[in-house]
Amino acid sequence: xxxxxxxxxxxxxxxxxxxxxxxxxxxxxxxxxxxxxxxxxxxxxxxxxxxxxxxxxxxxxxxxxxxxxxxxxxxxxxxxxxxxxxxxxxxxxxxxxxxxxxxxxxxxxxxxxxxxxxxxxxxxxxxxxxxxxxxxxxxxxxxxxxxxxxxxxxxxxxxxxxxxxxxxxxxxxxxxxxxxxxxxxxxxxxxxxxxxxxxxxxxxxxxxxxxxxxxxxxxxxxxxxxxxxxxxxxxxxxxxxxxxxxxxxxxxxxxxxxxxxxxxxxxxxxxxxxxxxxxxxxxxxxxxxxxxxxxxxxxxxxxxxxxxxxxxxxxxxxxxxxxxxxxxxxxxxxxxxxxxxxxxxxxxxxxxxxxxxxxxxxxxxxxxxxxxxxxxxxxxxxxxxxxxxxxxxxxxxxxxxxxxxxxxxxxxxxxxxxxxxxxxxxxxxxxxxxxxxxxxxxxxxxxxxxxxxxxxxxxxxxxxxxxxxxxxxxxxxxxxxxxxxxxxxxxxxxxxxxxxxxxxxxxxxxxxxxxxxxxxxxxxxxxxxxxxxxxxxxxxxxxxxxxxxxxxxxxxxxxxxxxxxxxxxxxxxxxxxxxxxxxxxxxxxxxxxxxxxxxxxxxxxxxxxxxxxxxxxxxxxxxxxxxxxxxxxxxxxxxxxxxxxxxxxxxxxxxxxxxxxxxxxxxxxxxxxxxxxxxxxxxxxxxxxxxxxxxxxxxxxxxxxxxxxxxxxxxxxxxxxxxxxxxxxxxxxxxxxxxxxxxxxxxxxxxxxxxxxxxxxxxxxxxxxxxxxxxxxxxxxxxxxxxxxxxxxxxxxxxxxxxxxxxxxxxxxxxxxxxxxxxxxxxxxxxxxxxxxxxxxxxxxxxxxxxxxxxxxxxxxxxxxxxxxxxxx
Ligand code: DPP
Ligand code: ZN
Numbered sequence: 113x114x115x116x117x118x119x120x121x122x123x124x125x126x127x128x129x130x131x132x133x134x135x136x137x138x139x140x141x142x143x144x145x146x147x148x149x150x151x152x153x154x155x156x157x158x159x160x161x162x163x164x165x166x167x168x169x170x171x172x173x174x175x176x177x178x179x180x181x182x183x184x185x186x187x188x189x190x191x192x193x194x195x196x197x198x199x200x201x202x203x204x205x206x207x208x209x210x211x212x213x214x215x216x217x218x219x220x221x222x223x224x225x226x227x228x229x230x231x232x233x234x235x236x237x238x239x240x241x242x243x244x245x246x247x248x249x250x251x252x253x254x255x256x257x258x259x260x261x262x263x264x265x266x267x268x269x270x271x272x273x274x275x276x277x278x279x280x281x282x283x284x285x286x287x288x289x290x291x292x293x294x295x296x297x298x299x300x301x302x303x304x305x306x307x308x309x310x311x312x313x314x315x316x317x318x319x320x321x322x323x324x325x326x327x328x329x330x331x332x333x334x335x336x337x338x339x340x341x342x343x344x345x346x347x348x349x350x351x352x353x354x355x356x357x358x359x360x361x362x363x364x365x366x367x368x369x370x371x372x373x374x375x376x377x378x379x380x381x382x383x384x385x386x387x388x389x390x391x392x393x394x395x396x397x398x399x400x401x402x403x404x405x406x407x408x409x410x411x412x413x414x415x416x417x418x419x420x421x422x423x424x425x426x427x428x429x430x431x432x433x434x435x436x437x438x439x440x441x442x443x444x445x446x447x448x449x450x451x452x453x454x455x456x457x458x459x460x461x462x463x464x465x466x467x468x469x470x471x472x473x474x475x476x477x478x479x480x481x482x483x484x485x486x487x488x489x490x491x492x493x494x495x496x497x498x499x500x501x502x503x504x505x506x507x508x509x510x511x512x513x514x515x516x517x518x519x520x521x522x523x524x525x526x527x528x529x530x531x532x533x534x535x536x537x538x539x540x541x542x543x544x545x546x547x548x549x550x551x552x553x554x555x556x557x558x559x560x561x562x563x564x565x566x567x568x569x570x571x572x573x574x575x576x577x578x579x580x581x582x583x584x585x586x587x588x589x590x591x592x593x594x595x596x597x598x599x600x601x602x603x604x605x606x607x608x609x610x611x612x613x614x615x616x617x618x619x620x621x622x623x624x625x626x627x628x629x630x631x632x633x634x635x636x637x638x639x640x641x642x643x644x645x646x647x648x649x650x651x652x653x654x655x656x657x658x659x660x661x662x663x664x665x666x667x668x669x670x671x672x673x674x675x676x677x678x679x680x681x682x683x684x685x686x687x688x689x690x691x692x693x694x695x696x697x698x699x700x701x702x703x704x705x706x707x708x709x710x711x712x713x714x715x716x717x718x719x720x721x722x723x724x725x726x727x728x729x730x731x732x733x734x735x736x737x738x739x740x741x742x743x744x745x746x747x748x749x750x751x752x753x754x755x756x757x758x759x760x761x762x763x764x765x766x767x768x769x770x771x772x773x774x775x776x777x778x779x780x781x782x783x784x785x786x787x788x789x790x791x792x793x794x795x796x797x798x799x800x801x802x803x804x805x806x807x808x809x810x811x812x813x814x815x816x817x818x819x820x821x822x823x824x825x826x827x828x829x830x831x832x833x834x835x836x837x838x839x840x841x842x843x844x845x846x847x848x849x850x851x852x853x854x855x856x857x858x859x860x861x862x863x864x865x866x867x868x869x870x871x872x873x874x875x876x877x878x879x880x881x882x883x884x885x886x887x888x889x890x891x892x893x894x895x896x897x898x899x900x901x902x903x904x905x906x907x908x909x910x911x912x913x914x915x916x917x918x919x920x921x922x923x924x925x926x927x928x929x930x931x932x933x934x935x936x937x938x939x940x941x942x943x944x945x946x947x948x949x950x951x952x953x954x955x956x957x958x959x960x961x962x963x964x965x966x967x968x969x970x971x972x973x974x975x976x977x978x979x980x981x982x983x984x985x
Pocket of ligand 2: 409413431432435
């Protein structure tokens with residue numbers, strides 16, 4: 113269809129005061145009766161037609177104020193009433209929908225033996241005709257009816273009101289009432305045969321809330337961590353943000369068929385089961401951390417998203433960026449703050465920087481879209497969170513807290529905009545945030561360059577900063593961003609050099625007080641006074657802005673920062689930069705010897721004894737994708753892979769004795785617990801194992817097989833399998849077979865098995881993946897299977913980007929097949945192509961041809977069409 117533009121926003125012409133839904137569930141013919149109390153919006157166009165959204169709907173009855181209307185007013189995607197009454201009126205609509213036939217997993221569908229819904233962004237219109245836009249808020253009452261045997265559990269939004277049998281039938285019903293006005297995208301119904309793990313929480317306001325985590329029968333034993341994470345989230349939001357829960361029940365349901373991660377429906381969160389189910393034997397430390405984050409994220413939406421929602425979908429980051437910021441802060445408080453920051457920046461660089469540097473680049477507040485489902489992106493989510501972090505840095509923690517409080521007070525119960533949000537911080541801080549607003553409307557990752565010059569005679573250090581942002585599609589010219597650079601000056605022995613600047617080229621008092629340089633112009637010179645020779649600026653501490661920093665620091669400077677910087681993030685980042693330079697030197701001319709790193713990396717391994725999680729992050733080399741972006745053009749992924757593996761091997765041999773000691777010590781670590789300390793120890797030991805194996809595959813394979821056989825938890829078992837997966841031969845195949853044998857009954861574990869095989873950097877992987885597409889455990893019908901096998905393959909740098917194009921063809925074929933069934937999942941898979949323009953000409957041509965082949969297909973969904981045309985555009 114036509115693109116939707118922000119500039120076309122108009123308030124709705126009608127408001128919905130109340131919605132009463134009566135949903136009679138049936139596997140193939142569910143009847144939905146909707147009663148809408150409507151009235152003209154005094155701010156809208158008087159006498160305008162009433163235009164309700166639909167999507168593949170069939171109307172079976174229509175009544176206006178009790179009088180039947182012609183069914184011809186309704187088409188599958190629209191119900192139009194040309195001249196509705198000038199005052200309040202009641203519209204009754206009956207539709208019949210088929211949940212079993214719903215393979216798009218939007219609207220009402222079947223997952224396993226349950227009925228469930230997904231309405232964000234535009235799924236409610238697949239259930240009934242409605243003003244399906246986020247700025248129409250209404251009070252919903254839902255009656256759900258179903259066969260008691262088929263669906264003993266009936267869940268809706270809000271609080272339960274009544275329940276009972278339907279006389280003379282095998283059916284029963286439940287009525288739910290949600291007193292909080294909400295947009296339709298937050299509507300949900302779940303019904304089926306489900307078991308609950310129950311809990312209770314008393315809010316700071318004294319409200320007793322009944323909690324339940326609903327799972328497939330037999331899986332209650334895997335819901336404990338999710339319930340615990342939920343309680344911790346509820347307490348934390350009260351303590352950190354003063355936000356208490358506002359209903360008597362809070363239900364979380366895990367379903368196996370789900371397009372995204374999870375959904376924050378009011379009082380009834382629906383989750384992809386991979387973000388709920390966990391046990392030490394089946395889930396890794398990373399899975400546990402993911403559950404904690406996503407449970408928190410959806411819960412936090414209750415205030416940032418539900419109580420205050422978005423005026424239109426262009427404001428999506430208003431709720432998503434803010435809620436990611438909140439869940440990141442939560443996880444940082446629950447675990448190690450610096451390690452969490454490093455992990456978040458890794459994700460940002462890997463996904464968001466890639467997006468911002470490619471054909472899909474868009475601003476955090478986009479100004480047009482064809483299919484909103486394509487905009488649930490790393491830019492909206494992760495970069496959106498970075499913007500909020502920068503606001504906090506710029507206005508300071510106190511004004512930030514006041515501004516947020518003001519936002520909650522002022523916009524509660526409304527549908528707000530990004531301008532509304534930022535206005536609260538301008539007011540709280542007295543600061544003009546208009547220049548800062550560019551972060552919302554300009555796409556692209558700014559590059560900040562820093563050049564230093566020390567003058568021994570005057571003991572001054574001159575820092576020359578410059579920023580520039582490459583053009584992105586549709587945005588040729590970029591104005592300077594307001595870039596907060598947290599910084600310090602590090603003396604060669606690691607002490608902090610006190611910061612003093614003079615009259616000319618100095619820092620403001622606020623900048624000095626915050627240890628933050630505000631770079632708001634294209635260039636800026638800063639002169640530091642009374643500086644010891646050899647002092648090294650440590651810039652962008654804690655990654656204070658989502659920019660690419662390029663400095664003139666020498667390798668020796670970086671090793672000093674890596675050893676001494678008081679900022680843990682920059683200690684890690686200095687190591688990443690050194691490693692990245694080394695690998696890229698190898699790609700360019702075969703040079704780059706890690707020997708110079710021996711002392712410093714040996715020291716990192718020693719610090720691993722007291723901060724293993726941090727050491728593990730240092731030992732994880734920059735990814736091949738990051739290296740490719742650093743190289744920037746004409747990338748040969750095979751050369752990048754070979755250079756990175758060579759460096760991994762050299763590090764593994766250089767520190768073999770140290771790594772063997774780490775592995776031996778870790779083996780005696782005691783029974784598994786999914787806490788941060790234990791996870792850190794395992795991450796460190798498994799990083800050591802991976803590097804040891806890179807340096808000595810025979811020894812690595814033996815160690816890995818021993819760990820694989822002896823592990824008492826999934827983290828260690830799958831880490832060992834990952835190491836084995838990189839070493840061709842019988843041992844690898846035997847380990848894969850044993851893993852399958854052991855876990856065949858657990859689809860989420862088999863997903864790990866699919867993903868590891870799809871990630872093998874060998875030419876035979878394409879055939880292996882084609883074979884696995886026919887494996888009985890695989891189906892294109894379940895998004896998790898698709899993401900595990902095909903998503904992982906699309907992220908395999910060498911095999912997706914095979915020089916003969918067979919990798920592109922494999923993913924392109926899958927996209928075409930999937931598009932007819934589930935366009936959202938098909939469009940997500942296309943993300944594999946996001947960096948195709950960085951490649952050397954041969955691969956670039958093949959990737960382009962594959963994209964063109966997809967684009968030429970008949971009956972393309974809006975989802976896939978938008979991504980292919982942007983990618984090719
Ligand atoms: N609104 C959802 C979330 O991000 C999207 N599935 O939590
Ligand atoms: Zn969200």
